[in-house]
Amino acid sequence: MTLSVVLAQKNWYVGDIEGNTARIIQLINNNQHHDLIVFSELAVCGYPPEDLLFRDDFRERCETQLAHIAQASQHCGVIIGHPTWQGEVIYNSLSFFYQGQCIARYHKQQLPNYDVFDEKRYFTAGRQRGIVNFKGYRLGLLICEDLWQTQPVEQLASEDIQMLITINASPYDYQKAQQRQQLIAKRAKQLHVPIIYVNQVGGQDELVFDGQSLVCGADGQVVCRLDAFNESLAEVNFDQHLKPLINAPLPTLPAPFDLAHIYQALVLAVKDYVTKNGFQGVVLGLSGGIDSALTLAIAVDALGKDKVQAVMMPFKYTADISIADAQQQATLLGVEFDIISIEPMFEAFMQQLSPLFIGSQPDTTEENLQARCRGVVLMALSNKRHRLVLTTGNKSEMSVGYATLYGDMAGGFDVLKDIPKTWVFELARYRNTRSYAIPERVITRPPSAELAPEQKDEDSLPPYPILDAILRGYIEEQLSVKALVSQGYDEPTVRKVIKLVDINEYKRRQSAIGPKITMCNFGKGRRYPITSGFGRKNWSL
Amino acid sequence: MTLSVVLAQKNWYVGDIEGNTARIIQLINNNQHHDLIVFSELAVCGYPPEDLLFRDDFRERCETQLAHIAQASQHCGVIIGHPTWQGEVIYNSLSFFYQGQCIARYHKQQLPNYDVFDEKRYFTAGRQRGIVNFKGYRLGLLICEDLWQTQPVEQLASEDIQMLITINASPYDYQKAQQRQQLIAKRAKQLHVPIIYVNQVGGQDELVFDGQSLVCGADGQVVCRLDAFNESLAEVNFDQHLKPLINAPLPTLPAPFDLAHIYQALVLAVKDYVTKNGFQGVVLGLSGGIDSALTLAIAVDALGKDKVQAVMMPFKYTADISIADAQQQATLLGVEFDIISIEPMFEAFMQQLSPLFIGSQPDTTEENLQARCRGVVLMALSNKRHRLVLTTGNKSEMSVGYATLYGDMAGGFDVLKDIPKTWVFELARYRNTRSYAIPERVITRPPSAELAPEQKDEDSLPPYPILDAILRGYIEEQLSVKALVSQGYDEPTVRKVIKLVDINEYKRRQSAIGPKITMCNFGKGRRYPITSGFGRKNWSL
Incomplete structure (x- = not known):
C-alpha cells in the first residue's frame, strides 16, 4: 500500500x-x-x-x-x-x-x-x-x-x-x-x-x-x-x-539573500495587483534616475511592454542626460515613451500664487510644486486610459520623507516601497544580468531628485550605505539611539535620521501600498501613531 | 472616617x-x-x-x-x-x-x-x-x-x-x-x-x-x-x-443623538491634531458648498480665526453665488480669504496633455484635473506657511469615492470623514444656532461638485437620505444586499452603492485620517482588502 x-x-x-x-x-x-x-x-x-x-x-x-x-x-x-x-x-x-x-x-x-x-x-x-x-x-x-x-x-x-x-x-x-x-x-x-x-x-x-x-x-x-x-x-x-518516493536530487536550500527571489517577488506583486484589480496597464514617470528605471523594468517583466507607458516630465533642473537615459531605457524595453514638460503648469501655478508668496523666499514649496505637477500629469493619463500609476519611491526615501505627497508619491502601487536604496542598486545590476534593461549611467551617476540646481540626494541625506544601516536598525530591529551609536554611528546623524522617520509618519500613512520584502514594512507591519511626542523632544542617551 | x-x-x-x-x-x-x-x-x-x-x-x-x-x-x-x-x-x-x-x-x-x-x-x-x-x-x-x-x-x-x-x-x-x-x-x-x-x-x-x-x-x-x-x-x-457625599442635582443622561457633542468632538479632534503636531494653523478650500463651510466653522471654533485661512479656487463651472457665499462666510467668521483661479493651470495641463488626449472624449479626467489643480494650490500654501491642509470630504463621499485623490482629498486631516452628508446639514444648522456662521443659502442649495456644467450630486448618486441609509446598513451594520433590499431599498440602487463602496477602497487607503464619530469609521475600525473579488461579480440574493 x-x-x-x-x-x-x-x-x-x-x-x-x-x-x-x-x-x-x-x-x-x-x-x-x-x-x-x-x-x-x-x-x-x-x-x-x-x-x-x-x-x-x-x-x-x-x-x-x-x-x-x-x-x-x-x-x-x-x-x-x-x-x-x-x-x-x-x-x-x-x-x-x-x-x-x-x-x-x-x-x-x-x-x-x-x-x-x-x-x-x-x-x-x-x-x-x-x-x-x-x-x-x-x-x-x-x-x-x-x-x-x-x-x-x-x-x-x-x-x-x-x-x-x-x-x-x-x-x-x-x-x-x-x-x-x-x-x-x-x-x-x-x-x-x-x-x-x-x-x-x-x-x-x-x-x-x-x-x-x-x-x-x-x-x-x-x-x-x-x-x-x-x-x-x-x-x-x-x-x-x-x-x-522521490528519485530527484535533493533541492538546495535557498540563498540567504537572493536577489532573484526579491526581484520575482516584486514582479509578482505588480502583476497580481494590476490584474486582480482590473487595470488595463500601468503608467509611470521615468526620470532618468535609478528608482524609476528599476520600477519600469519590473513593470515590463510583470505585464509585458504593451501594458506599460513611461513618461518623462522635464523641467529646467532636468539634466540632458536624464532625458537621454530615460529615452534609451524606454527603447531598450520597447515601451511607449512620452515627454511632457511641466514648465507651463509650474509657471501658471507660480503666477497665480505670487500674490500670496510676496515677501517669501523660495524653499521646498517650489520643489514640491514640480513634483506635484508631475503627479497631476500621471494621474490624468491614468484616468484617461484606465492605467494604474506606479510610484517609484524606495524604502529609504519613504523612511525619511524624501518624497512629495501627491507628487512623486501619487499613484496606486509603490513597487520599491520596502526596498532600501542600496538594494535598488543591487537589483538594477541583477536585472541587467538577465538582459540589458537599465542604462549603465543610470546606475552609476549620483542620485538626485533634480528639483533644484545641482541637487544631489547626499546634500541633505547621509550616504545611502550609512542611511540604510541606521534605518534598518531603527525600523526593522527597533534599536534606540543609544544602541545605534554604540554600533559606531555618529550620534547627530542617528538623531537626524530618526527624527526624519518619526515626523514623516503622516506622509507614509497616505502613501500607496507596496509589497512587503523585509522583516518590517511600512504598512500593516508597522503601526506608529502620526501624533506622537516620542521623537519630538531631545532626550539623553 | x-x-x-x-x-x-x-x-x-x-x-x-x-x-x-x-x-x-x-x-x-x-x-x-x-x-x-x-x-x-x-x-x-x-x-x-x-x-x-x-x-x-x-x-x-x-x-x-x-x-x-x-x-x-x-x-x-x-x-x-x-x-x-x-x-x-x-x-x-x-x-x-x-x-x-x-x-x-x-x-x-x-x-x-x-x-x-x-x-x-x-x-x-x-x-x-x-x-x-x-x-x-x-x-x-x-x-x-x-x-x-x-x-x-x-x-x-x-x-x-x-x-x-x-x-x-x-x-x-x-x-x-x-x-x-x-x-x-x-x-x-x-x-x-x-x-x-x-x-x-x-x-x-x-x-x-x-x-x-x-x-x-x-x-x-x-x-x-x-x-x-x-x-x-x-x-x-x-x-x-x-x-x-454629593448635594448637586443628579446629572441627566446624555441625549441619544447629541449634535452638540458631535460638534465638540470634531472641534477637539481638529484642535489636538493641529496643536500636538505643531502646525502654525490650517488652510482649506472654501467652495461655497456645505462641507467646506462646516469644516471652516469647526476649524475657527477649534483654533481661532487667526490660524485659519480659506481659499476660493474658482473655475468656469463655479457659480457666482458660490464665490459670494464663500466670501460671506469668511467675513462672518473673520478669516483670511483669498481667491485664486485655477483656469491658467488647468489650461496649461490640458495644453501639455493634448497630444496624448487626441481622439479621446472629455470624461472624469478633466473633472479630476480641476480638483487636482486646487489640491496643488492648497499644498503650496501649506508648504509656504507651515499650515495643515484640512480636507472637507464627508463620509458619504468617502464611501462611494465621490472625491478626487490628490485633489479635494489632498490634506492632512479630514474633519468630516465619519460624518454622513445628512448629518452635515444637521451640524451646519446646529452651528448656526450658536451664532450665524454658515450662510443660509449654503445649507439650502442642492449640493454640487461644480466640476461640470449644471452638475448636481444627485445626478450620479441617489438622494442623500437614501444613500446614507444604505451606507449605514452596509458599512456600520454590515448588512448584505439581501438584507438591505428586504428593508425596502431598490435592489439596483443598493447594488450600485455597494459596488461603489467596494471599488473605492484604494482611495480611502490613501485618504487623510479623520475623527471617528460613528460605530464604524474608515480607518482602523474598518479593514477591507483593496484587492478583492467579493464585490466584483454579481451574485444572486
Missing part, C-alpha cells in the same frame, strides 16, 4: 469565493486518481480576507461553496482551508473531505496577531488537536502558525502520527524561506514523521506569497520543493511506511 | 512620557490633601501608543518616569495606568502608589482586539483580580474593557469589595456615552458598590476621547459626571460607608 498526494500551490483571489471554488473543484476532478490533494490555508476565500469575514453574505457564500467542494471529494481526499462560523465565533479551519463527507475538521490553535497579522481580530483559537485516519494511516494536521509554536506540535508528539500535513498562507520576506525550511526540518525530526507543507502564491495588496511548498522526510531532508512565486502542482508518492 | 478622591480627566500626549509625567506629578502635588487621585489608562505614555510599545527606549523612558510618579505619592494615593514589561511580555497595567510604594498592581485581563483596537498585538492578558486595601477599605480595580466583559466583574463579585475604581481610555462615538452609563449603572448594582470611572479626553489621530468620567452610587445612580471633551478635575468625598 502506498499514498499518492498532490500538493496544490495556487494563487487564490481574495473574496472571489465562487471563482476560487471553481478552480479547486477542477483541480480535484483532474486529480481523482490520487489519494489526496492538499490546498492551502483559507484557499476557499483567499488569504487574508480581513473584515470581509464579518459579513453575513461572505459567510453564506463561503458555506455554499464549501459544500460543493465536499461533494467533489468522492474519489479523492481533499484537505482545504476555509473559515468556520459557529454561533458568535469564527475559526480558521482545515477540512478533510472524502467520499463527500467531512472526515476531520481542525481549527487553527495559534493565531498570529503580530507584524502584518490580525488573526485575533477575526478568529477564535481552536483547542483540539488535528488528527485524521485515512486509508489506514494516522495523519496529523496543522495550520501555518501552529507549526511555529511549540504547543500544537507537542500536542501531536504523543499521538503516534505517521505524517504531518500543514496548510499555510505564509507571506514572503527575504529571509523567510530559510527560516521555514529550518523549522520544517526541525519539526520533522522532532516528530519523526515526514511533513507535507503547502503554501499559496500570489500578491495580495502589500503581501506577496512565495509558495515554495515542500515535502520533507522524517530525517529532516527536503525531498521536493515547489517553485517560488509560481503556481505549481506536485505529485508525491509515499511507500507503505510513508517514506517519500 | 471618610475618603476623598480626585478624578483626573486629562488630555495626555502619546509618546511624550516626560511631559505627561511632569503634569501628573504636578497634579499629585496640588492634591496632596486628598486621599487618592485617579488617572486614566496608560496615562504615562498616552493611549494608544501603538508600536512605540515595542521599543526599548520607550520602555526605558516609561520605567524611569513611573518611578518618579511613585516617589510623588508620599502623601496621597495615586492610581495610574502604564505599560509593564516583564521578560518577553507587556501588560496594560494599573499601579496604586502610596507613600512612595507600589501597594497594588493590576494587569488588564480583557484586551480589546476589535474595531479600532489592537491590544492583543501588544499586551498579554493579566490573570489576577485587582484588589487593594487602602485606608481600611477594600477596593476593586479594573481597566476599561474589563468592565464590559463578565469575567473580571464576576471575579470581583465574591471579593467583598467596597468600591470599584476603573481607569479607561474609551474613545468617543455618538452612542458611547449612553452605553457606558448604562453599563456602569448595571455593574454598580451587580456588585452593590459605588464605581469611580475615569476616562481621558483629547484627540489622538483618528480617535477622540470624550472624558465624561463619572461617579455612580451603589444604587446605579450617577452622582457626578465630568465635562465632555474638556479637561476636568473632580473631588468627590465618600462617607464611612463609601456612599458618595
Whole structure:
C-alpha cells in the first residue's frame, strides 16, 4: 500500500469565493486518481480576507461553496482551508473531505496577531488537536502558525502520527524561506514523521506569497520543493511506511539573500495587483534616475511592454542626460515613451500664487510644486486610459520623507516601497544580468531628485550605505539611539535620521501600498501613531 | 472616617512620557490633601501608543518616569495606568502608589482586539483580580474593557469589595456615552458598590476621547459626571460607608443623538491634531458648498480665526453665488480669504496633455484635473506657511469615492470623514444656532461638485437620505444586499452603492485620517482588502 498526494500551490483571489471554488473543484476532478490533494490555508476565500469575514453574505457564500467542494471529494481526499462560523465565533479551519463527507475538521490553535497579522481580530483559537485516519494511516494536521509554536506540535508528539500535513498562507520576506525550511526540518525530526507543507502564491495588496511548498522526510531532508512565486502542482508518492518516493536530487536550500527571489517577488506583486484589480496597464514617470528605471523594468517583466507607458516630465533642473537615459531605457524595453514638460503648469501655478508668496523666499514649496505637477500629469493619463500609476519611491526615501505627497508619491502601487536604496542598486545590476534593461549611467551617476540646481540626494541625506544601516536598525530591529551609536554611528546623524522617520509618519500613512520584502514594512507591519511626542523632544542617551 | 478622591480627566500626549509625567506629578502635588487621585489608562505614555510599545527606549523612558510618579505619592494615593514589561511580555497595567510604594498592581485581563483596537498585538492578558486595601477599605480595580466583559466583574463579585475604581481610555462615538452609563449603572448594582470611572479626553489621530468620567452610587445612580471633551478635575468625598457625599442635582443622561457633542468632538479632534503636531494653523478650500463651510466653522471654533485661512479656487463651472457665499462666510467668521483661479493651470495641463488626449472624449479626467489643480494650490500654501491642509470630504463621499485623490482629498486631516452628508446639514444648522456662521443659502442649495456644467450630486448618486441609509446598513451594520433590499431599498440602487463602496477602497487607503464619530469609521475600525473579488461579480440574493 502506498499514498499518492498532490500538493496544490495556487494563487487564490481574495473574496472571489465562487471563482476560487471553481478552480479547486477542477483541480480535484483532474486529480481523482490520487489519494489526496492538499490546498492551502483559507484557499476557499483567499488569504487574508480581513473584515470581509464579518459579513453575513461572505459567510453564506463561503458555506455554499464549501459544500460543493465536499461533494467533489468522492474519489479523492481533499484537505482545504476555509473559515468556520459557529454561533458568535469564527475559526480558521482545515477540512478533510472524502467520499463527500467531512472526515476531520481542525481549527487553527495559534493565531498570529503580530507584524502584518490580525488573526485575533477575526478568529477564535481552536483547542483540539488535528488528527485524521485515512486509508489506514494516522495523519496529523496543522495550520501555518501552529507549526511555529511549540504547543500544537507537542500536542501531536504523543499521538503516534505517521505524517504531518500543514496548510499555510505564509507571506514572503527575504529571509523567510530559510527560516521555514529550518523549522520544517526541525519539526520533522522532532516528530519523526515526514511533513507535507503547502503554501499559496500570489500578491495580495502589500503581501506577496512565495509558495515554495515542500515535502520533507522524517530525517529532516527536503525531498521536493515547489517553485517560488509560481503556481505549481506536485505529485508525491509515499511507500507503505510513508517514506517519500522521490528519485530527484535533493533541492538546495535557498540563498540567504537572493536577489532573484526579491526581484520575482516584486514582479509578482505588480502583476497580481494590476490584474486582480482590473487595470488595463500601468503608467509611470521615468526620470532618468535609478528608482524609476528599476520600477519600469519590473513593470515590463510583470505585464509585458504593451501594458506599460513611461513618461518623462522635464523641467529646467532636468539634466540632458536624464532625458537621454530615460529615452534609451524606454527603447531598450520597447515601451511607449512620452515627454511632457511641466514648465507651463509650474509657471501658471507660480503666477497665480505670487500674490500670496510676496515677501517669501523660495524653499521646498517650489520643489514640491514640480513634483506635484508631475503627479497631476500621471494621474490624468491614468484616468484617461484606465492605467494604474506606479510610484517609484524606495524604502529609504519613504523612511525619511524624501518624497512629495501627491507628487512623486501619487499613484496606486509603490513597487520599491520596502526596498532600501542600496538594494535598488543591487537589483538594477541583477536585472541587467538577465538582459540589458537599465542604462549603465543610470546606475552609476549620483542620485538626485533634480528639483533644484545641482541637487544631489547626499546634500541633505547621509550616504545611502550609512542611511540604510541606521534605518534598518531603527525600523526593522527597533534599536534606540543609544544602541545605534554604540554600533559606531555618529550620534547627530542617528538623531537626524530618526527624527526624519518619526515626523514623516503622516506622509507614509497616505502613501500607496507596496509589497512587503523585509522583516518590517511600512504598512500593516508597522503601526506608529502620526501624533506622537516620542521623537519630538531631545532626550539623553 | 471618610475618603476623598480626585478624578483626573486629562488630555495626555502619546509618546511624550516626560511631559505627561511632569503634569501628573504636578497634579499629585496640588492634591496632596486628598486621599487618592485617579488617572486614566496608560496615562504615562498616552493611549494608544501603538508600536512605540515595542521599543526599548520607550520602555526605558516609561520605567524611569513611573518611578518618579511613585516617589510623588508620599502623601496621597495615586492610581495610574502604564505599560509593564516583564521578560518577553507587556501588560496594560494599573499601579496604586502610596507613600512612595507600589501597594497594588493590576494587569488588564480583557484586551480589546476589535474595531479600532489592537491590544492583543501588544499586551498579554493579566490573570489576577485587582484588589487593594487602602485606608481600611477594600477596593476593586479594573481597566476599561474589563468592565464590559463578565469575567473580571464576576471575579470581583465574591471579593467583598467596597468600591470599584476603573481607569479607561474609551474613545468617543455618538452612542458611547449612553452605553457606558448604562453599563456602569448595571455593574454598580451587580456588585452593590459605588464605581469611580475615569476616562481621558483629547484627540489622538483618528480617535477622540470624550472624558465624561463619572461617579455612580451603589444604587446605579450617577452622582457626578465630568465635562465632555474638556479637561476636568473632580473631588468627590465618600462617607464611612463609601456612599458618595454629593448635594448637586443628579446629572441627566446624555441625549441619544447629541449634535452638540458631535460638534465638540470634531472641534477637539481638529484642535489636538493641529496643536500636538505643531502646525502654525490650517488652510482649506472654501467652495461655497456645505462641507467646506462646516469644516471652516469647526476649524475657527477649534483654533481661532487667526490660524485659519480659506481659499476660493474658482473655475468656469463655479457659480457666482458660490464665490459670494464663500466670501460671506469668511467675513462672518473673520478669516483670511483669498481667491485664486485655477483656469491658467488647468489650461496649461490640458495644453501639455493634448497630444496624448487626441481622439479621446472629455470624461472624469478633466473633472479630476480641476480638483487636482486646487489640491496643488492648497499644498503650496501649506508648504509656504507651515499650515495643515484640512480636507472637507464627508463620509458619504468617502464611501462611494465621490472625491478626487490628490485633489479635494489632498490634506492632512479630514474633519468630516465619519460624518454622513445628512448629518452635515444637521451640524451646519446646529452651528448656526450658536451664532450665524454658515450662510443660509449654503445649507439650502442642492449640493454640487461644480466640476461640470449644471452638475448636481444627485445626478450620479441617489438622494442623500437614501444613500446614507444604505451606507449605514452596509458599512456600520454590515448588512448584505439581501438584507438591505428586504428593508425596502431598490435592489439596483443598493447594488450600485455597494459596488461603489467596494471599488473605492484604494482611495480611502490613501485618504487623510479623520475623527471617528460613528460605530464604524474608515480607518482602523474598518479593514477591507483593496484587492478583492467579493464585490466584483454579481451574485444572486
